[in-house]
Amino acid sequence: MAFLSESIRKRIEDYIPRYPSKQAVTLPALHIVHDELRCVPRQAIREIAEILGLSSAQVHDTMTFYQFFREEDQKLGKARLWVCRSLACQIRGGEELLNHLCDKLHVQPGGTTPDGKITLEFAECLGACEGAPAVMIDDEHVHNVTNEKADEVINELRGNP
Amino acid sequence: MTEFEPVLLKRISKKASPSLDAYRADGGYRALTKALNEMTPAYVVDSVKASGMRGRGGAGFPCGVKWTFLPKDHPGPIYLCINADESEPCTFNNRILMEEDPHQVLEGVVLACYAIGAKTAYFYLRYEYGRAYRALQKAIDEMYAAGLLGKNIMGKGLDCDIFLHRGAGAYICGEETGLIESLEGKRGWPRIKPPFPAIEGAFRKPTIVNNVETMACVTHIIDRGADWFKSIGVPPDPKNPRDAGSYGPKLYCISGHVNNPGCVELPLGVTVRELIDKHGGGVWKGRKAKGVIPGGISMGIMTEAEFDTPLDFNGPGKVGCLGLGTAAITVFDDQTSIVDVLYGIARFFAHESCGQCTPCREGTGWMMKILDRMRKGLGRVEDLKILDDVAKSIGIMPGTTICGLADGAGWPIKNAVQKFRSELEEYIRKGERSTAASLQMVGAH
Numbered sequence: 001m002a003f004l005s006e007s008i009r010k011r012i013e014d015y016i017p018r019y020p021s022k023q024a025v026t027l028p029a030l031h032i033v034h035d036e037l038r039c040v041p042r043q044a045i046r047e048i049a050e051i052l053g054l055s056s057a058q059v060h061d062t063m064t065f066y067q068f069f070r071e072e073d074q075k076l077g078k079a080r081l082w083v084c085r086s087l088a089c090q091i092r093g094g095e096e097l098l099n100h101l102c103d104k105l106h107v108q109p110g111g112t113t114p115d116g117k118i119t120l121e122f123a124e125c126l127g128a129c130e131g132a133p134a135v136m137i138d139d140e141h142v143h144n145v146t147n148e149k150a151d152e153v154i155n156e157l158r159g160n161p
Numbered sequence: 162m163t164e165f166e167p168v169l170l171k172r173i174s175k176k177a178s179p180s181l182d183a184y185r186a187d188g189g190y191r192a193l194t195k196a197l198n199e200m201t202p203a204y205v206v207d208s209v210k211a212s213g214m215r216g217r218g219g220a221g222f223p224c225g226v227k228w229t230f231l232p233k234d235h236p237g238p239i240y241l242c243i244n245a246d247e248s249e250p251c252t253f254n255n256r257i258l259m260e261e262d263p264h265q266v267l268e269g270v271v272l273a274c275y276a277i278g279a280k281t282a283y284f285y286l287r288y289e290y291g292r293a294y295r296a297l298q299k300a301i302d303e304m305y306a307a308g309l310l311g312k313n314i315m316g317k318g319l320d321c322d323i324f325l326h327r328g329a330g331a332y333i334c335g336e337e338t339g340l341i342e343s344l345e346g347k348r349g350w351p352r353i354k355p356p357f358p359a360i361e362g363a364f365r366k367p368t369i370v371n372n373v374e375t376m377a378c379v380t381h382i383i384d385r386g387a388d389w390f391k392s393i394g395v396p397p398d399p400k401n402p403r404d405a406g407s408y409g410p411k412l413y414c415i416s417g418h419v420n421n422p423g424c425v426e427l428p429l430g431v432t433v434r435e436l437i438d439k440h441g442g443g444v445w446k447g448r449k450a451k452g453v454i455p456g457g458i459s460m461g462i463m464t465e466a467e468f469d470t471p472l473d474f475n476g477p478g479k480v481g482c483l484g485l486g487t488a489a490i491t492v493f494d495d496q497t498s499i500v501d502v503l504y505g506i507a508r509f510f511a512h513e514s515c516g517q518c519t520p521c522r523e524g525t526g527w528m529m530k531i532l533d534r535m536r537k538g539l540g541r542v543e544d545l546k547i548l549d550d551v552a553k554s555i556g557i558m559p560g561t562t563i564c565g566l567a568d569g570a571g572w573p574i575k576n577a578v579q580k581f582r583s584e585l586e587e588y589i590r591k592g593e594r595s596t597a598a599s600l601q602m603v604g605a606h
Binding site: 028091128136 | 250292326344348366415416423497502508513597
């Protein structure tokens, strides 16, 4: 019995005709699995490798180069909240904002709240510099985030009214 | 002088709809129709070459000339890669183009494919641009439905597919060969050049890698002509035989300590001062600027005394900066410690060095650690010499690395040691400590 669902396998296979090499589907496949499972378990790596005709070491090598992907012992929370710390945000309060969120959520950057709702991350430049300090929820930017606005954001992510 | 009327931001400034119908109603796909009906691919290449348009991604290489590096009469496939990895800190102009007016960019992509004989374009988009991803995918779907992509486009026998390919948060994938390796499903480790991508690129085939804004410029060059493009901007500096001129409109990003951060379109050659005062609404809180980081953080630092420098391809070099870069400026005010600015920059590069070349992997880390020590009040006067030595010894220019990441990492440090020496020396002598919130060096190698 395969670990990855039929639908995930199908979505990965659908990418294959786009490229002259199956290996090029590595990043799309990792994204598909990571989005769905909030991590890329070892068995998923093996099955991606099998679908793409690679060794699992190749997939693992690529995956770990991009610090974006989490292994199964580092599974993401329901939402991933990124706080930009690069220059444009840094000098407009980005670091203070990150500190505020660490305090508020009782986690260090990279950590997940015990209720599994929010994983807090620092980000290098999000490309939202006109709205500094900026944060990103999964892949959507939020601009001009004050501490109060950050509190609203985490309330929403926690599902509180 | 009359106000410059935006071209690239024309529809965006009017908040026009990004939909295909609205784009067409505003004259969209006129350039593609014209090219397919009246121009040979070689004519399109020649037009872009004649326009003098230099790539908008950072290096400023003339786009049309790059296209001519492809082998002649190659049986194919030839690939086009769009570099939408826009990860240079303080830069967001491409994001705005893709989110708000994706068809303008995609029309340029099809034109470029026609010109260079590519049937497939891969759009390498940084993961952090989710909104742009969805806007582009929607626009691409509209194009397929309207026969503007796929087989036999406009009945003219042109076949072209565009595929979006999302990155995974690595700055190095904006380096064109790092991008290609990443596209191929590997670590984004830059390749040794030559061979250049035009000879051997993606999947070992001839490949052109172009920036997003460059593609939007192609649309307008074909629509309005090379002469129109060349009538905007700055001709070559007669004193610099290597300057190929700075033609056309350019998107400038303004961020940091200004009242109105944002993206503006102006003819190449505007000064830093004009950008800050006229377009950025001046320095915030009634303060004075201490300096700017021009062109993304890789290009160095300018002091307030250097603000009359024109931001064209030739200007920043005159004050010791590396180049125009992405034409983004980040202003920092006179209350900001240069040590904090440098630490932020050094931390970025230490985090983003891909680890392939030892001088970069080690050097970026050491620069960050030295600056962190200074931030804690434990700096030593000899640290400035060490910083300068490291900054000058890592990169393509000193011949110690494969790609230019380390040149960019060293340049702002080198500039600062020279231009802000007295402030740095005083900081060290007094044992000052950073008052900014200080996080640990999380995530660095």
